Amino acid sequence: MPPSLPRSIQAEVAHVRRRAADAQIESTYLDVLEKVSTDHPDLRGLSFGFSVNAAREIVLVNADELSKDQADRLLKVLNGSERLVKQANELADAQIEVFDAESFSATIAFNRQNYAKTIDISAQILAKVEARKAPRDGSAVEVHQRNWNNNWRQQLWAKGERV
Incomplete structure (x- = not known):
């Protein structure tokens, strides 16, 4: 994005890109x-997350319960989806763009080199889907809290690289 644009316009464009990437x-x-x-079928129900690294590949995160074979097979499927790889990288780029445009924090470094250590894209997506389906009458507080905790901004504050 051209640095000559006012910061407020840069931030708005960044937000539009992030929302579009998130929706896709x-x-x-x-x-x-x-x-x-x-x-x-042996991978059904297992807990894992994914992110993208600086080389623009999908990597597993929070996948301690997977065996090496399971992790390898899962990575093959995830990276085998060109659309998922493309969209995950677009989301990462858009989130970093929002961070940069907003001057989000002078105490956190957020870039492609540390993105995979910071953001679990899977957790963000699945928590949002679960919260969307959950009742809003107070009976699903833990579901909505999980959605909040897994929002990319919350992940960034919780796990971001401090400078």
């Missing part, structure tokens, strides 16, 4: 999870 990746990821569940 949800259905793609849910489709890929369905494929994983169908093609690899």
Whole structure:
């Protein structure tokens, strides 16, 4: 984005890009999870997250319960979806762009080199989907709290690299 644009315009453009990237990746990821569940039934229900690294590849995060074989198969499916890889990278770029445009924090470094250590895209998507379906009458407080905790900004504050 041209640095000659006023900061408020840069931030608004960044937000529009982030919202678009966020909306696109949800259905793609849910489709890929369905494929994983169908093609690899032993992976169904296992806990894992994913992010993207500086080389623009999908990497697993929070996947301690997976064996090496399970992790390898899962990565093959995730990285085998060109659409998911493209959209995950667009989301990462857009979130970093929002961070930069807003001057979000002078105490946190957020870039492609540390993105995968900071943001679990899967947790963000799945928590949002779960919260959208949950009642709003106070009976699903833990679901809505999980959604809040897994929002990319909350992940950034909780796990971001301090400078």
